[in-house]
Amino acid sequence: MEQQATAPRPRTAPDAVIDIDRAEAALIEHYPRLVRLCYLVLPPALGRHRRVLTAHALVQRALPRTRPGAGEPAPAGDPGYAYVRLRVLRAALDAARPRGRFALPRPGQLPPPVPQVWGLRLFPRSGGADELALDQALGRLSAPARAAFVLRAVELGADREVRALLDAAGVEDPGAAIAEATAIRVPPGSREGTLLNSVEFDPCSLQARPTDLMQRRRRTRAAAIAVAASAVCGALLLALTGGPGPDGAAAPPYTRNAAAEQALDPGLLTRAEPGGWQHADRPGFASWPARGSRADDTALLRRALAVWARPGPGVHVTATPGTPTGPAAGPPQLLYAGEVDSAVVVLLHDGLRVVRYAEARGGGGAGAAALDFARTDAADADTATAVVVGRTDGNVRYLTAPWVASAAVRDLLAPGRPARPLRRDADGVTDPVAGPAAAGDCSAWPALQLGPRLATDLGELVPARLTTGAPGSSASSPGAWAHTACRLQPLRSQGVRAVNLWHFAHQRLPGAAGTGDWYCTRAETWRGAGSRVLAQFQPPGARPAAQAAVVGRAEDSPACGPRSPHALAGGLWRSASGAWYALAAGSEDVASITAAGGVHGTEPGPTAFWPAPPGARARLSGRLRDGGAVAPLR
Template identity: 70%
Template sequence: MRPITRSTHVEQHAVVDVEQAEAALIEHYPRLVRLGYLVLPPALGRNRRVLTAHALVQRALPRSRGAEVAAVPGPRNGDDPGYAYVRQQVLRAALEAGRPRGRWQLPRPGQLPPLLPQVWGLRLFPRSGGADELALDQALAALSGPGRAAYVLRALESRTDRDVRRLLTAAGVADPGAALAEADGVRVPAGSRDAALLESVEFDPCSLQARPTDLMRRRQHTRAAVAAAAAVVVCGTLIGLPSGGWGEDGPAAPPYAQNAAAEQALDPARLTRVSPTAWKSADRPGFAAWPARGSRTGDTALLRRALAVWARPGSSVQVTTTPGTPSGPAAGPPQLLFAGDVDAATVVLLHDGLRVVRYAESKGGTGGGAALDFARVDAADEDSATAVVLGRTDGNVRYLTAPWVGDGAGDASVRDLLKPDAAGQPLHRDGDGVTDAVRSPLAGQPTPNDCRSWPALQLGGHLVTDLGELVPARLTTGSPAASGGPHDVDGATPRGEWAHAACHLATVRGQGVRSVNVWQFATQPLPGGGGTAEWSCTRAETWRGTGSRVLADFRAPSAPVTVVARAEGSPACGAREPRVLAGVLWKSHGGAWYALAAAGGGDVVSLTATGGVHGSAPGPLLAVPAAQGAQAKVAARLAGGGTLGPLQ
């Protein structure tokens, strides 16, 4: 590879032909893709960031061959002019992908899934690094696009602050100084090698792992595509019939009466309304046992609008769905849960056995500019059907609580998960079970590095929290291998475990999460009299049964919680595979480095470390002297003769 040379020569402008830019792109392709991947918004997800980064680099060349293009800005310090030009194009496109888009503005390149390259049936993402890389990834995710670009240019490209200002200005950044100040605030993890962290496989979109996509959803989409294609063929055949055949509308029924089930689903008089006391005798209380509540349950015009918008939402209706939730019309008359005014909106809550649907319009409106939200809630029971979000205003949330949540002073309260010893604040509800406004923990977009409080609702014996969806997620604690599995958070000790894990809940917002369990699976005496460390596993389960997310945390005395491993779609730390194994490189107060590992879930005979560190120990704990930056692989041997690998 031709090096990117540097000298004291300064050139304000350079003319680069297409061949020269193409040669630089091919030569430095991995570096350019890494730059794009690091600057792109983390909200895109790792799979889409990988493909988008490759697409931005591949689109960095001019369209016409043989033309000459000016490198903007001119290369400094002897940089290859071709590389300087292509780098500037990639940087500009990656920053544009993170800029907000106006209502009528067309999407920019990078804001839509790339046309090429495409990978079907697989999710691609970089290989996992160590604890330092995870901490730096979280810190970069908290920055703005320009701040992230400033940090990457300074660290990965070894640019001076003057060069960074020049490059950001040329890329369209309005305030490069603010971006540099934001990059200055990034706390590099203790023991890291500064810029070498950005060279890690954690941030290498050219060295990838592959996993299958959601197979169940893929089958559903395939069946839907086949059905749509068949419908197009049938319609084309009917239109092509001669005039002597069927009439102008064919054999179709009149509008809004294609079949009896569709007609009944639009009739407010056929809505299912449950008795106020039905939940007391239900075999499994859930949303199906909720009575119809609210001051407008008899407003036929409102209910008709809600049902009609659900069946055929217009272009002005804002529709949102949680992952894995179909947004089609009801198969028959749904159940009415609530109809009434909530703050400045009028809200209707409906349930069809699979989904809870929230229809909202401006108070006194006629359905124009309405919102329609879908959340999957199949197999909901008394533990998971405790509340539904009625409305959100200025970061505050109002809930409709389940009828079995008592109306006593201590039956509903608000707790701060970061203050486990503090008493809950009583939460007032009206006669229908509608709560006062509660501050959402997601207000202000908290991150693990900037999280000062996390409000949660205590509803009877259940603790739930808002994750940006219609149904709050249930919080539990305890080993999945114990009798009965995870249980409700019912004391100061379980609340103490959640105090260390609460801020990581922001990473699973909007994922259709049904419940989140925290389990302290090991405590480990630290070498050199460093005290006792705690190992915890946080597992988020979804309503659709797939897409779970698992985090392994390590907490040393007087140190913040560190995420040392994470996995998506893994059975680890759950009912099917209660065991979990994780490791971390730790520095003692005396300056010595150790490779630590711990396993939980039982049946672990011994742990072994290989790779950059060698050692073994009986039982579920391991502590081996190591060199700074060493890469170790740990494995556990089980009582039955099998092995357990680390969470990844």
């Protein structure tokens, strides 16, 4: 039951009046932080879409209409931020208070007029099982207790400060709220703010999904028919009787689909034969046997199939780009059902997608759940090596393919460091593996060594395969990624199937400065579109893990791929003596390179350089040995 927050009690006017311009600057500077605080305090019963919009609306209305004066406390530290934070907290607690039967709704208890979104559902990205468990635990707290928990974890360090802020926000019994927040059981990392600062609770980093398109279409069609029918009937009745006639319409009847009904029956789930992958024409997810301690739990499987077919408002749904989230056309295949950390996980496959269903462990399906989709059509033994079964505090557990004989973890930025063996249980579930760090922190890049294959986590269900060599190569050389691994960061959550690194040229630099290296990184997606290509240059003398400079890029391009196995790139380079040069390099089949614009000249062979003024922009073109042309990556 929600604890009520009473109206704030009057206080003595502070010695210093807070300037409204300073408060506005603090709101703009700390806007994501304030919206996260408001989102976490608002009642979960609103649903994630409504909570996101309400949190943004309340923060945007936090500035007063007049300058703050008497009755508004002037907090220590940053007065502007503390003042706006207090107003946001008051508004969130006020929105969470129960409304009397005949009382008017308060701000935040009705859908906000702005921001307004039509035809889309907005919600933060889903985290792992621990984030899901924390969200459920916070939902069981009263609004003041949620505020106490969040303030203590991410805003204030001492209970004394939390108590003072809750008292200023109008909470009737701050001590009881703190006690309630202290007593709740939460996953590790929750009370230190680690989980609360994850993407699960970030209402400024959102995913967009359409509303129920079929239902919306039926309602629109029904409304149009009703309006037309009303107009016709009204006109006839007015013509005959001179008075208004009745108005009404019915939605079209729902037609049951036999295939869809079969997809909801756990008894009809398909299961690959154990060991069938050994004689499959092309081993892939379709040849994975069903594994896990809950593979025969009919009630769990029924819940997973039902949530897949009709996800409710409490289900966190994510999907890689280009992946449909609709129900299966028929009975899917069971890959895994078991307990992973604090969650119960079911992995399913329908030939096009791998689907992960997760619910809190011991909850029996009550409360929120998570549903993740990843497109995996045409997966083979090289790309169907592992699937993520759980994420906790930046660590990942994988279910490995039955043909993976050994598993290890290695750091791509430390090629001289040996791989660390990775333990797996009898079902093939690995111990936790640290995932790549967030953007801006690339001190290490963990990768999975699964037998002879190399893969890395890019924030999706299926890790991306890493290969090295000329286009079409299947080799996996971990040491080749030392200067380019951090460039994988922008590929997160893009539906990447495989990334190939091609060391396409060595170039002797002018002035006996040594040899520079040219790389082309090509990322291909499961959907066949949206490929990304980067050209990079590494000067000599760099430290082992120094990242090569990006000198060209392209999207949806065949460059550096099997359809166009060529490369050409260029850039400016400054020698140790201070002289500037325009460098250019192509793959081995490039016969000559021409520069125009800020630099002029033509050089035979796959590499070239010309003296250039600082900031010069050269237009490059290349000629292949067979007479064809090759365009540069810009």
